[in-house]
Amino acid sequence: MTKIAFIGLGNMGSGMCANLAKAGNEVRAFDLSADAIRKAEEAGAKGAPSVGAAVEGAEVVVTMLPAGKHVHQVYFGEDGVTSNAAPGTLFIDCSTIAVEEAREAASKASEAGFTYMDAPVSGGTAAADAGALTFMVGGPDDGFARAKPVLDIMGKNVFHAGAAGNGQVAKIANNMLLGISMIGTCEAFNLAEKLGLDAQTFYDISSTASGQCWSMTSYCPAPGPVPTAPSNRDYQPGFAVAMMLKDLRLALGAAEGAGAETPLGGHARDIYAKLDEDGHAGLDFSGVMKRLKGEI
Template identity: 70%
Template sequence: MAKIAFIGLGNMGGGMCANLIKAGHTVAAFDLNAEAVSLASSKGARAADTVSDAVRDAEVVVSMLPAGKHVLSVYFGADGVAANAPKGAVLIDCSTIAVTDAREAHTKAEAAGFLMVDAPVSGGVAAAEAGTLTFMAGGEEAAFAKAEPILKGMGKNIFHAGGAGNGQAAKIANNMLLGISMIGTCEAFNLAEKLGLDAETFFKISSVSSGQCWSMTSYCPAPGPVQTAPSNRDYKPGFAVAMMLKDLHLAADAARAAGAEIRVGELAESIYQNLSDRGFGGLDFSGVMKDLKGQL
Protein backbone atom coordinates (compact mmCIF):
# COMPACT_ATOMS: atom_id res chain seq x y z
CA MET A 1 0.00 0.00 0.00
CA ALA A 2 1.19 3.52 -0.79
CA LYS A 3 1.16 6.96 0.77
CA ILE A 4 -0.86 9.02 -1.70
CA ALA A 5 -1.59 12.73 -2.01
CA PHE A 6 -4.83 13.38 -3.90
CA ILE A 7 -5.32 16.88 -5.29
CA GLY A 8 -8.65 17.90 -6.83
CA LEU A 9 -11.79 16.50 -5.21
CA GLY A 10 -14.50 17.55 -7.65
CA ASN A 11 -17.23 15.39 -9.18
CA MET A 12 -14.70 12.88 -10.48
CA GLY A 13 -11.86 13.28 -7.98
CA GLY A 14 -13.99 12.73 -4.90
CA GLY A 15 -15.03 9.24 -5.95
CA MET A 16 -11.55 8.36 -7.16
CA CYS A 17 -10.03 9.43 -3.85
CA ALA A 18 -12.59 7.39 -1.92
CA ASN A 19 -11.73 4.26 -3.91
CA LEU A 20 -8.03 4.63 -3.16
CA ILE A 21 -8.90 4.70 0.53
CA LYS A 22 -11.09 1.61 0.09
CA ALA A 23 -8.14 -0.11 -1.59
CA GLY A 24 -6.12 0.34 1.59
CA HIS A 25 -3.88 3.26 0.65
CA THR A 26 -3.07 6.10 3.05
CA VAL A 27 -4.45 9.25 1.41
CA ALA A 28 -3.92 12.94 2.15
CA ALA A 29 -6.53 15.01 0.31
CA PHE A 30 -6.50 18.64 -0.80
CA ASP A 31 -8.93 20.85 -2.69
CA LEU A 32 -9.69 24.57 -2.67
CA ASN A 33 -13.26 23.59 -1.70
CA ALA A 34 -13.25 22.95 2.04
CA GLU A 35 -16.49 20.95 1.84
CA ALA A 36 -14.90 18.53 -0.63
CA VAL A 37 -11.94 18.06 1.70
CA SER A 38 -14.30 17.48 4.63
CA LEU A 39 -16.17 14.82 2.66
CA ALA A 40 -12.91 13.07 1.77
CA SER A 41 -11.91 13.22 5.42
CA SER A 42 -15.18 11.59 6.45
CA LYS A 43 -14.27 8.67 4.18
CA GLY A 44 -10.84 8.20 5.74
CA ALA A 45 -8.50 10.70 4.10
CA ARG A 46 -6.23 13.05 6.01
CA ALA A 47 -7.41 16.60 5.36
CA ALA A 48 -4.53 18.69 4.02
CA ASP A 49 -4.48 22.48 4.29
CA THR A 50 -2.25 23.09 1.26
CA VAL A 51 -0.70 21.26 -1.67
CA SER A 52 2.64 21.21 0.13
CA ASP A 53 1.00 19.72 3.23
CA ALA A 54 -0.66 17.00 1.14
CA VAL A 55 2.51 15.91 -0.65
CA ARG A 56 5.13 16.27 2.09
CA ASP A 57 5.63 12.50 2.53
CA ALA A 58 3.79 11.18 -0.53
CA GLU A 59 5.08 8.26 -2.53
CA VAL A 60 2.42 8.95 -5.18
CA VAL A 61 0.61 12.15 -6.16
CA VAL A 62 -2.71 11.88 -8.01
CA SER A 63 -4.41 14.97 -9.43
CA MET A 64 -7.77 15.67 -11.06
CA LEU A 65 -7.84 19.33 -12.14
CA PRO A 66 -9.83 21.50 -14.56
CA ALA A 67 -7.23 22.54 -17.15
CA GLY A 68 -3.58 22.57 -18.14
CA LYS A 69 -2.82 25.87 -16.44
CA HIS A 70 -4.01 24.41 -13.14
CA VAL A 71 -1.91 21.27 -13.60
CA LEU A 72 1.25 23.24 -14.34
CA SER A 73 0.63 25.58 -11.41
CA VAL A 74 -0.15 22.82 -8.90
CA TYR A 75 2.85 20.75 -9.89
CA PHE A 76 5.46 23.43 -10.58
CA GLY A 77 4.37 26.55 -8.71
CA ALA A 78 6.38 27.86 -5.74
CA ASP A 79 4.21 25.98 -3.23
CA GLY A 80 3.58 23.10 -5.60
CA VAL A 81 4.21 19.39 -5.83
CA ALA A 82 7.71 19.43 -7.33
CA ALA A 83 9.02 21.81 -4.68
CA ASN A 84 7.63 19.82 -1.76
CA ALA A 85 7.14 16.13 -2.58
CA PRO A 86 9.95 13.62 -1.91
CA LYS A 87 12.17 13.09 -4.95
CA GLY A 88 11.28 9.90 -6.77
CA ALA A 89 7.56 10.18 -6.06
CA VAL A 90 5.29 9.06 -8.90
CA LEU A 91 3.10 11.83 -10.32
CA ILE A 92 -0.20 10.75 -11.88
CA ASP A 93 -2.24 13.51 -13.50
CA CYS A 94 -5.74 12.30 -14.38
CA SER A 95 -6.97 15.68 -15.68
CA THR A 96 -8.00 16.09 -19.31
CA ILE A 97 -5.65 18.76 -20.70
CA ALA A 98 -3.90 19.71 -23.92
CA VAL A 99 -1.30 17.26 -25.19
CA THR A 100 1.26 20.09 -25.27
CA ASP A 101 0.59 20.93 -21.62
CA ALA A 102 0.92 17.27 -20.63
CA ARG A 103 4.25 16.97 -22.42
CA GLU A 104 5.52 20.16 -20.79
CA ALA A 105 4.56 18.73 -17.39
CA HIS A 106 6.44 15.50 -18.15
CA THR A 107 9.58 17.38 -19.13
CA LYS A 108 9.52 19.54 -16.00
CA ALA A 109 8.76 16.57 -13.73
CA GLU A 110 11.62 14.50 -15.10
CA ALA A 111 14.02 17.44 -14.77
CA ALA A 112 12.98 17.76 -11.12
CA GLY A 113 13.58 14.08 -10.39
CA PHE A 114 10.07 12.63 -10.62
CA LEU A 115 8.40 9.89 -12.64
CA MET A 116 5.16 11.05 -14.30
CA VAL A 117 2.22 9.71 -16.27
CA ASP A 118 -0.67 11.57 -17.84
CA ALA A 119 -3.65 9.31 -17.20
CA PRO A 120 -6.97 10.87 -18.21
CA VAL A 121 -10.12 8.87 -17.63
CA SER A 122 -13.25 7.71 -19.38
CA GLY A 123 -16.44 6.60 -17.69
CA GLY A 124 -17.94 9.60 -15.93
CA VAL A 125 -19.03 10.24 -12.37
CA ALA A 126 -20.78 6.90 -11.88
CA ALA A 127 -17.65 4.97 -12.90
CA ALA A 128 -15.48 7.21 -10.70
CA GLU A 129 -17.65 6.32 -7.71
CA ALA A 130 -17.81 2.63 -8.63
CA GLY A 131 -14.08 2.31 -9.32
CA THR A 132 -14.68 1.15 -12.89
CA LEU A 133 -13.00 3.94 -14.84
CA THR A 134 -10.89 3.43 -17.94
CA PHE A 135 -7.43 5.04 -17.77
CA MET A 136 -5.34 5.95 -20.82
CA ALA A 137 -1.79 6.50 -19.57
CA GLY A 138 1.11 8.20 -21.29
CA GLY A 139 4.67 8.10 -20.03
CA GLU A 140 7.82 6.02 -19.79
CA GLU A 141 7.52 2.29 -19.07
CA ALA A 142 9.11 2.70 -15.63
CA ALA A 143 6.62 5.40 -14.67
CA PHE A 144 3.65 3.39 -15.93
CA ALA A 145 4.81 0.29 -14.05
CA LYS A 146 4.70 2.21 -10.77
CA ALA A 147 1.46 4.02 -11.59
CA GLU A 148 -0.52 0.98 -12.76
CA PRO A 149 -1.19 -0.53 -9.28
CA ILE A 150 -2.54 2.84 -8.12
CA LEU A 151 -4.74 3.22 -11.19
CA LYS A 152 -6.15 -0.25 -10.60
CA GLY A 153 -7.54 1.02 -7.31
CA MET A 154 -9.73 3.46 -9.27
CA GLY A 155 -10.49 1.67 -12.53
CA LYS A 156 -10.98 -1.64 -14.30
CA ASN A 157 -9.38 -0.90 -17.70
CA ILE A 158 -5.81 0.43 -17.64
CA PHE A 159 -4.03 1.09 -20.94
CA HIS A 160 -0.48 2.26 -21.58
CA ALA A 161 -0.93 4.47 -24.64
CA GLY A 162 2.76 5.19 -25.17
CA GLY A 163 5.04 8.09 -24.37
CA ALA A 164 4.44 11.44 -22.68
CA GLY A 165 1.13 13.02 -23.68
CA ASN A 166 -0.24 9.94 -25.40
CA GLY A 167 -2.81 9.41 -22.68
CA GLN A 168 -4.23 12.83 -23.50
CA ALA A 169 -4.09 12.05 -27.22
CA ALA A 170 -6.15 8.90 -26.67
CA LYS A 171 -8.63 10.72 -24.43
CA ILE A 172 -9.39 13.63 -26.73
CA ALA A 173 -9.67 11.42 -29.83
CA ASN A 174 -11.99 9.06 -27.95
CA ASN A 175 -14.17 11.88 -26.64
CA MET A 176 -14.39 13.51 -30.04
CA LEU A 177 -15.75 10.21 -31.30
CA LEU A 178 -18.17 10.10 -28.37
CA GLY A 179 -19.43 13.62 -29.06
CA ILE A 180 -19.97 12.79 -32.72
CA SER A 181 -21.69 9.47 -32.03
CA MET A 182 -24.02 11.00 -29.44
CA ILE A 183 -25.26 13.61 -31.90
CA GLY A 184 -25.82 10.90 -34.52
CA THR A 185 -27.65 8.73 -32.00
CA CYS A 186 -29.91 11.63 -31.01
CA GLU A 187 -30.71 12.34 -34.64
CA ALA A 188 -31.48 8.68 -35.33
CA PHE A 189 -33.89 8.37 -32.39
CA ASN A 190 -35.56 11.65 -33.31
CA LEU A 191 -35.96 10.53 -36.93
CA ALA A 192 -37.34 7.15 -35.86
CA GLU A 193 -39.93 8.87 -33.67
CA LYS A 194 -40.94 11.26 -36.45
CA LEU A 195 -41.45 8.24 -38.71
CA GLY A 196 -43.69 6.48 -36.19
CA LEU A 197 -41.26 4.23 -34.26
CA ASP A 198 -41.26 4.44 -30.47
CA ALA A 199 -37.90 4.61 -28.69
CA GLU A 200 -38.11 1.13 -27.13
CA THR A 201 -38.78 -0.54 -30.47
CA PHE A 202 -36.04 1.35 -32.27
CA PHE A 203 -33.62 0.61 -29.43
CA LYS A 204 -34.32 -3.13 -29.58
CA ILE A 205 -33.65 -3.14 -33.32
CA SER A 206 -30.69 -0.80 -33.63
CA SER A 207 -28.88 -1.96 -30.47
CA VAL A 208 -28.29 -5.35 -32.14
CA SER A 209 -27.82 -3.98 -35.65
CA SER A 210 -25.12 -2.05 -37.48
CA GLY A 211 -25.98 1.23 -35.77
CA GLN A 212 -25.11 -0.09 -32.32
CA CYS A 213 -22.78 2.14 -30.28
CA TRP A 214 -22.01 3.05 -26.65
CA SER A 215 -24.05 6.25 -26.93
CA MET A 216 -27.07 4.08 -27.61
CA THR A 217 -26.66 0.98 -25.47
CA SER A 218 -25.10 2.52 -22.34
CA TYR A 219 -26.25 6.15 -22.45
CA CYS A 220 -29.33 6.23 -24.63
CA PRO A 221 -30.39 9.84 -25.28
CA ALA A 222 -34.05 8.88 -25.68
CA PRO A 223 -35.93 8.43 -22.38
CA GLY A 224 -36.94 4.86 -21.61
CA PRO A 225 -34.61 2.19 -22.99
CA VAL A 226 -31.63 2.64 -20.62
CA GLN A 227 -32.95 3.43 -17.16
CA THR A 228 -29.61 4.68 -15.78
CA ALA A 229 -29.12 7.22 -18.60
CA PRO A 230 -29.47 10.97 -17.92
CA SER A 231 -32.34 11.05 -20.42
CA ASN A 232 -34.45 9.50 -17.66
CA ARG A 233 -33.46 12.29 -15.22
CA ASP A 234 -34.41 15.20 -17.49
CA TYR A 235 -30.82 15.21 -18.81
CA LYS A 236 -29.18 16.08 -15.52
CA PRO A 237 -25.46 15.27 -16.00
CA GLY A 238 -23.79 12.86 -16.20
CA PHE A 239 -21.29 14.47 -18.48
CA ALA A 240 -22.22 18.07 -19.08
CA VAL A 241 -22.27 19.92 -22.39
CA ALA A 242 -19.54 22.21 -21.01
CA MET A 243 -17.26 19.24 -20.36
CA MET A 244 -17.83 17.76 -23.81
CA LEU A 245 -17.19 21.17 -25.35
CA LYS A 246 -13.90 21.45 -23.44
CA ASP A 247 -12.77 18.11 -24.88
CA LEU A 248 -13.85 19.06 -28.40
CA HIS A 249 -11.91 22.32 -28.13
CA LEU A 250 -8.84 20.33 -27.10
CA ALA A 251 -9.37 17.96 -30.03
CA ALA A 252 -9.73 20.86 -32.48
CA ASP A 253 -6.59 22.57 -31.16
CA ALA A 254 -4.61 19.33 -31.35
CA ALA A 255 -5.90 18.61 -34.87
CA ARG A 256 -4.82 22.04 -36.09
CA ALA A 257 -1.37 21.57 -34.59
CA ALA A 258 -1.03 18.10 -36.14
CA GLY A 259 -2.51 19.01 -39.52
CA ALA A 260 -5.33 16.46 -39.11
CA GLU A 261 -8.75 17.04 -40.68
CA ILE A 262 -11.70 16.59 -38.30
CA ARG A 263 -14.64 17.82 -40.38
CA VAL A 264 -17.36 16.05 -38.40
CA GLY A 265 -15.51 16.76 -35.17
CA GLU A 266 -15.65 20.47 -35.95
CA LEU A 267 -19.38 20.17 -36.69
CA ALA A 268 -19.92 18.44 -33.35
CA GLU A 269 -17.94 21.21 -31.66
CA SER A 270 -20.20 23.84 -33.23
CA ILE A 271 -23.36 22.03 -32.09
CA TYR A 272 -22.21 21.85 -28.47
CA GLN A 273 -20.92 25.43 -28.67
CA ASN A 274 -24.40 26.55 -29.72
CA LEU A 275 -25.96 24.80 -26.73
CA SER A 276 -23.43 26.40 -24.41
CA ASP A 277 -23.92 29.86 -25.90
CA ARG A 278 -27.66 29.55 -25.26
CA GLY A 279 -27.10 28.78 -21.58
CA PHE A 280 -27.28 24.97 -21.62
CA GLY A 281 -23.68 24.19 -20.66
CA GLY A 282 -24.91 22.43 -17.51
CA LEU A 283 -27.19 20.06 -19.43
CA ASP A 284 -26.02 16.52 -20.04
CA PHE A 285 -24.36 16.21 -23.44
CA SER A 286 -27.09 13.78 -24.53
CA GLY A 287 -29.45 16.76 -24.17
CA VAL A 288 -28.88 17.37 -27.88
CA MET A 289 -32.00 15.18 -28.04
CA LYS A 290 -34.08 17.85 -26.30
CA ASP A 291 -32.81 20.47 -28.71
CA LEU A 292 -33.73 18.37 -31.75
CA LYS A 293 -37.24 17.97 -30.35
CA GLY A 294 -37.62 21.72 -29.80
CA GLN A 295 -37.74 21.35 -26.02
CA LEU A 296 -35.00 23.88 -25.20
Protein backbone atom coordinates (compact mmCIF):
# COMPACT_ATOMS: atom_id res chain seq x y z
CA MET A 1 0.00 0.00 0.00
CA THR A 2 1.29 3.42 -0.99
CA LYS A 3 0.25 6.70 0.61
CA ILE A 4 -0.84 8.89 -2.31
CA ALA A 5 -2.12 12.46 -2.48
CA PHE A 6 -4.29 13.12 -5.54
CA ILE A 7 -5.01 16.72 -6.49
CA GLY A 8 -7.39 17.60 -9.33
CA LEU A 9 -10.56 15.53 -9.59
CA GLY A 10 -11.97 16.66 -12.93
CA ASN A 11 -13.25 14.47 -15.76
CA MET A 12 -9.94 12.65 -16.04
CA GLY A 13 -8.65 12.89 -12.48
CA SER A 14 -11.75 11.42 -10.87
CA GLY A 15 -11.37 8.06 -12.63
CA MET A 16 -7.62 7.99 -12.11
CA CYS A 17 -8.00 8.67 -8.40
CA ALA A 18 -10.70 6.02 -8.08
CA ASN A 19 -8.45 3.37 -9.63
CA LEU A 20 -5.61 4.17 -7.24
CA ALA A 21 -7.99 3.80 -4.29
CA LYS A 22 -9.54 0.59 -5.62
CA ALA A 23 -6.05 -0.92 -5.89
CA GLY A 24 -5.72 -0.71 -2.10
CA ASN A 25 -3.64 2.46 -1.77
CA GLU A 26 -4.30 5.06 0.90
CA VAL A 27 -5.41 7.99 -1.24
CA ARG A 28 -6.16 11.46 0.07
CA ALA A 29 -7.93 13.56 -2.52
CA PHE A 30 -8.37 17.30 -2.93
CA ASP A 31 -10.20 19.47 -5.44
CA LEU A 32 -11.77 22.91 -5.32
CA SER A 33 -15.11 21.19 -5.93
CA ALA A 34 -16.70 19.67 -2.83
CA ASP A 35 -18.81 17.54 -5.15
CA ALA A 36 -15.70 16.06 -6.74
CA ILE A 37 -14.23 15.26 -3.32
CA ARG A 38 -17.45 13.53 -2.30
CA LYS A 39 -17.34 11.35 -5.43
CA ALA A 40 -13.71 10.47 -4.68
CA GLU A 41 -14.73 9.41 -1.19
CA GLU A 42 -17.46 7.21 -2.63
CA ALA A 43 -14.76 5.55 -4.75
CA GLY A 44 -12.64 4.76 -1.68
CA ALA A 45 -10.40 7.81 -1.27
CA LYS A 46 -10.28 10.04 1.78
CA GLY A 47 -11.25 13.65 1.19
CA ALA A 48 -8.83 16.40 2.23
CA PRO A 49 -9.75 20.01 3.07
CA SER A 50 -6.67 21.51 1.41
CA VAL A 51 -3.61 20.76 -0.70
CA GLY A 52 -1.47 20.76 2.42
CA ALA A 53 -3.71 18.28 4.22
CA ALA A 54 -3.74 15.96 1.20
CA VAL A 55 0.03 16.00 0.85
CA GLU A 56 1.05 15.62 4.48
CA GLY A 57 2.66 12.20 4.96
CA ALA A 58 2.23 11.17 1.31
CA GLU A 59 4.90 9.14 -0.44
CA VAL A 60 3.63 10.14 -3.88
CA VAL A 61 1.72 13.21 -5.08
CA VAL A 62 -0.31 12.89 -8.29
CA THR A 63 -1.79 15.98 -9.92
CA MET A 64 -4.20 16.41 -12.83
CA LEU A 65 -4.75 20.12 -13.38
CA PRO A 66 -6.06 22.36 -16.20
CA ALA A 67 -2.98 24.39 -17.14
CA GLY A 68 0.61 25.27 -16.30
CA LYS A 69 -0.31 28.18 -14.04
CA HIS A 70 -2.37 25.82 -11.88
CA VAL A 71 0.47 23.30 -11.72
CA HIS A 72 2.95 25.91 -10.53
CA GLN A 73 0.49 27.36 -8.04
CA VAL A 74 -0.37 23.96 -6.55
CA TYR A 75 3.25 22.83 -6.26
CA PHE A 76 5.05 26.07 -5.42
CA GLY A 77 2.40 28.51 -4.19
CA GLU A 78 1.60 29.43 -0.61
CA ASP A 79 0.64 26.29 1.38
CA GLY A 80 1.35 24.27 -1.77
CA VAL A 81 2.78 20.82 -2.25
CA THR A 82 6.46 21.63 -1.72
CA SER A 83 5.83 23.44 1.56
CA ASN A 84 3.95 20.45 3.01
CA ALA A 85 5.50 17.33 1.48
CA ALA A 86 8.22 15.29 3.17
CA PRO A 87 11.69 15.49 1.59
CA GLY A 88 12.12 13.00 -1.23
CA THR A 89 8.41 12.74 -2.05
CA LEU A 90 7.75 11.76 -5.64
CA PHE A 91 5.68 14.20 -7.71
CA ILE A 92 3.80 12.91 -10.76
CA ASP A 93 2.08 15.63 -12.74
CA CYS A 94 -0.35 14.22 -15.31
CA SER A 95 -1.51 17.61 -16.57
CA THR A 96 -0.83 18.72 -20.14
CA ILE A 97 1.22 21.91 -19.94
CA ALA A 98 3.92 23.69 -21.93
CA VAL A 99 7.25 21.90 -22.23
CA GLU A 100 9.13 24.77 -20.63
CA GLU A 101 6.62 24.97 -17.77
CA ALA A 102 7.24 21.28 -17.03
CA ARG A 103 11.01 21.69 -17.18
CA GLU A 104 10.86 24.69 -14.88
CA ALA A 105 8.70 22.76 -12.40
CA ALA A 106 11.15 19.84 -12.46
CA SER A 107 14.07 22.18 -11.79
CA LYS A 108 12.33 23.96 -8.91
CA ALA A 109 11.22 20.67 -7.36
CA SER A 110 14.74 19.24 -7.59
CA GLU A 111 16.20 22.32 -5.90
CA ALA A 112 13.72 21.80 -3.06
CA GLY A 113 14.68 18.13 -2.63
CA PHE A 114 11.90 16.42 -4.60
CA THR A 115 11.62 14.39 -7.80
CA TYR A 116 9.12 15.74 -10.34
CA MET A 117 7.94 13.65 -13.30
CA ASP A 118 5.80 15.07 -16.08
CA ALA A 119 3.40 12.30 -17.10
CA PRO A 120 0.65 13.60 -19.42
CA VAL A 121 -1.94 11.08 -20.59
CA SER A 122 -3.72 9.95 -23.71
CA GLY A 123 -6.96 7.99 -23.89
CA GLY A 124 -9.83 10.19 -22.70
CA THR A 125 -12.36 9.78 -19.91
CA ALA A 126 -13.36 6.20 -20.75
CA ALA A 127 -9.74 5.07 -20.52
CA ALA A 128 -9.28 7.03 -17.28
CA ASP A 129 -12.25 5.25 -15.73
CA ALA A 130 -11.07 1.86 -17.01
CA GLY A 131 -7.45 2.27 -15.93
CA ALA A 132 -6.38 2.00 -19.57
CA LEU A 133 -4.59 5.31 -20.17
CA THR A 134 -1.29 5.81 -21.98
CA PHE A 135 1.29 7.77 -19.98
CA MET A 136 4.20 9.64 -21.56
CA VAL A 137 6.72 10.30 -18.82
CA GLY A 138 9.60 12.74 -18.61
CA GLY A 139 12.18 12.80 -15.84
CA PRO A 140 15.12 10.88 -14.38
CA ASP A 141 15.44 7.09 -14.60
CA ASP A 142 15.12 6.56 -10.86
CA GLY A 143 12.01 8.71 -10.75
CA PHE A 144 10.48 6.69 -13.58
CA ALA A 145 11.21 3.45 -11.73
CA ARG A 146 9.37 4.82 -8.69
CA ALA A 147 6.49 6.25 -10.72
CA LYS A 148 5.78 3.26 -12.96
CA PRO A 149 4.02 1.04 -10.36
CA VAL A 150 1.64 3.92 -9.62
CA LEU A 151 1.06 4.71 -13.27
CA ASP A 152 0.52 1.02 -14.10
CA ILE A 153 -2.59 1.09 -11.92
CA MET A 154 -4.08 3.91 -13.99
CA GLY A 155 -2.85 2.91 -17.44
CA LYS A 156 -2.10 0.05 -19.79
CA ASN A 157 0.84 1.76 -21.54
CA VAL A 158 3.57 3.63 -19.65
CA PHE A 159 6.47 5.04 -21.66
CA HIS A 160 9.62 6.78 -20.44
CA ALA A 161 10.14 9.56 -22.99
CA GLY A 162 13.43 10.78 -21.54
CA ALA A 163 14.45 13.86 -19.58
CA ALA A 164 12.18 16.36 -17.84
CA GLY A 165 9.60 17.85 -20.20
CA ASN A 166 9.84 15.06 -22.75
CA GLY A 167 6.53 13.62 -21.62
CA GLN A 168 4.94 16.91 -22.65
CA VAL A 169 6.84 16.83 -25.95
CA ALA A 170 5.37 13.40 -26.73
CA LYS A 171 1.87 14.47 -25.69
CA ILE A 172 1.64 17.67 -27.73
CA ALA A 173 3.21 16.09 -30.82
CA ASN A 174 0.81 13.15 -30.54
CA ASN A 175 -2.23 15.37 -30.08
CA MET A 176 -1.24 17.61 -32.96
CA LEU A 177 -1.20 14.50 -35.13
CA LEU A 178 -4.55 13.43 -33.66
CA GLY A 179 -6.16 16.80 -34.41
CA ILE A 180 -4.88 16.77 -37.98
CA SER A 181 -5.95 13.16 -38.59
CA MET A 182 -9.41 13.73 -37.13
CA ILE A 183 -10.06 16.63 -39.50
CA GLY A 184 -8.89 14.51 -42.44
CA THR A 185 -11.10 11.62 -41.34
CA CYS A 186 -14.11 13.91 -41.08
CA GLU A 187 -13.44 15.28 -44.56
CA ALA A 188 -13.15 11.77 -46.00
CA PHE A 189 -16.42 10.55 -44.51
CA ASN A 190 -18.19 13.73 -45.57
CA LEU A 191 -16.87 13.39 -49.13
CA ALA A 192 -17.92 9.73 -49.30
CA GLU A 193 -21.43 10.61 -48.15
CA LYS A 194 -21.76 13.50 -50.61
CA LEU A 195 -20.80 11.13 -53.42
CA GLY A 196 -23.35 8.50 -52.40
CA LEU A 197 -21.29 6.08 -50.29
CA ASP A 198 -22.77 5.36 -46.84
CA ALA A 199 -20.60 5.65 -43.73
CA GLN A 200 -20.62 1.95 -42.83
CA THR A 201 -19.53 0.83 -46.28
CA PHE A 202 -16.79 3.44 -46.43
CA TYR A 203 -15.65 2.43 -42.94
CA ASP A 204 -15.57 -1.26 -43.87
CA ILE A 205 -13.34 -0.44 -46.85
CA SER A 206 -11.08 2.30 -45.52
CA SER A 207 -10.55 0.75 -42.08
CA THR A 208 -8.74 -2.12 -43.85
CA ALA A 209 -7.04 0.06 -46.46
CA SER A 210 -4.31 2.68 -46.47
CA GLY A 211 -6.53 5.39 -44.95
CA GLN A 212 -6.92 3.48 -41.69
CA CYS A 213 -6.13 5.50 -38.53
CA TRP A 214 -7.16 5.72 -34.86
CA SER A 215 -9.54 8.60 -35.59
CA MET A 216 -11.44 6.23 -37.87
CA THR A 217 -11.33 2.85 -36.17
CA SER A 218 -11.53 3.87 -32.49
CA TYR A 219 -13.29 7.25 -32.61
CA CYS A 220 -15.14 7.36 -35.91
CA PRO A 221 -16.59 10.87 -36.49
CA ALA A 222 -19.44 9.50 -38.63
CA PRO A 223 -22.36 8.07 -36.62
CA GLY A 224 -22.80 4.31 -36.89
CA PRO A 225 -19.59 2.36 -37.49
CA VAL A 226 -18.05 2.64 -33.99
CA PRO A 227 -20.87 2.42 -31.40
CA THR A 228 -18.79 3.83 -28.53
CA ALA A 229 -17.69 6.95 -30.45
CA PRO A 230 -19.06 10.38 -29.43
CA SER A 231 -20.60 10.70 -32.91
CA ASN A 232 -23.28 8.29 -31.67
CA ARG A 233 -24.24 10.52 -28.75
CA ASP A 234 -24.50 13.81 -30.65
CA TYR A 235 -20.78 14.53 -30.20
CA GLN A 236 -20.82 14.88 -26.44
CA PRO A 237 -17.20 14.57 -25.24
CA GLY A 238 -15.07 12.56 -24.96
CA PHE A 239 -12.32 15.01 -25.65
CA ALA A 240 -13.71 18.48 -26.09
CA VAL A 241 -12.88 21.07 -28.75
CA ALA A 242 -11.49 23.34 -26.00
CA MET A 243 -9.03 20.67 -24.88
CA MET A 244 -7.85 19.92 -28.41
CA LEU A 245 -7.42 23.64 -29.04
CA LYS A 246 -5.35 23.97 -25.87
CA ASP A 247 -3.06 21.12 -26.95
CA LEU A 248 -2.68 22.47 -30.48
CA ARG A 249 -1.75 25.89 -29.13
CA LEU A 250 0.86 24.28 -26.88
CA ALA A 251 2.22 22.32 -29.84
CA LEU A 252 2.37 25.37 -32.10
CA GLY A 253 4.01 27.48 -29.38
CA ALA A 254 6.66 24.81 -28.85
CA ALA A 255 7.15 24.44 -32.62
CA GLU A 256 7.73 28.16 -32.99
CA GLY A 257 10.33 28.11 -30.24
CA ALA A 258 12.09 25.15 -31.81
CA GLY A 259 11.91 26.44 -35.38
CA ALA A 260 9.86 23.42 -36.50
CA GLU A 261 7.55 23.75 -39.50
CA THR A 262 3.97 22.63 -38.71
CA PRO A 263 1.67 24.06 -41.39
CA LEU A 264 -1.06 21.42 -40.98
CA GLY A 265 -0.87 21.83 -37.21
CA GLY A 266 -1.53 25.53 -37.68
CA HIS A 267 -4.48 24.86 -39.96
CA ALA A 268 -5.94 22.39 -37.45
CA ARG A 269 -5.56 24.96 -34.68
CA ASP A 270 -7.44 27.52 -36.76
CA ILE A 271 -10.32 25.10 -37.43
CA TYR A 272 -10.73 24.28 -33.74
CA ALA A 273 -10.30 27.93 -32.76
CA LYS A 274 -13.23 28.86 -35.03
CA LEU A 275 -15.40 26.16 -33.45
CA ASP A 276 -14.44 27.49 -30.03
CA GLU A 277 -15.20 31.09 -31.02
CA ASP A 278 -18.58 30.02 -32.38
CA GLY A 279 -19.63 28.60 -29.01
CA HIS A 280 -18.78 24.93 -29.54
CA ALA A 281 -15.95 24.58 -27.02
CA GLY A 282 -17.81 21.78 -25.23
CA LEU A 283 -18.41 19.73 -28.37
CA ASP A 284 -16.29 16.64 -28.88
CA PHE A 285 -13.35 17.33 -31.18
CA SER A 286 -14.78 14.87 -33.71
CA GLY A 287 -17.65 17.37 -34.03
CA VAL A 288 -15.70 18.93 -36.91
CA MET A 289 -17.98 16.57 -38.85
CA LYS A 290 -21.01 18.67 -37.91
CA ARG A 291 -19.29 21.80 -39.21
CA LEU A 292 -18.43 20.13 -42.52
CA LYS A 293 -22.04 19.00 -42.94
CA GLY A 294 -23.33 22.51 -42.24
CA GLU A 295 -25.10 21.48 -39.04
CA ILE A 296 -23.34 24.06 -36.86
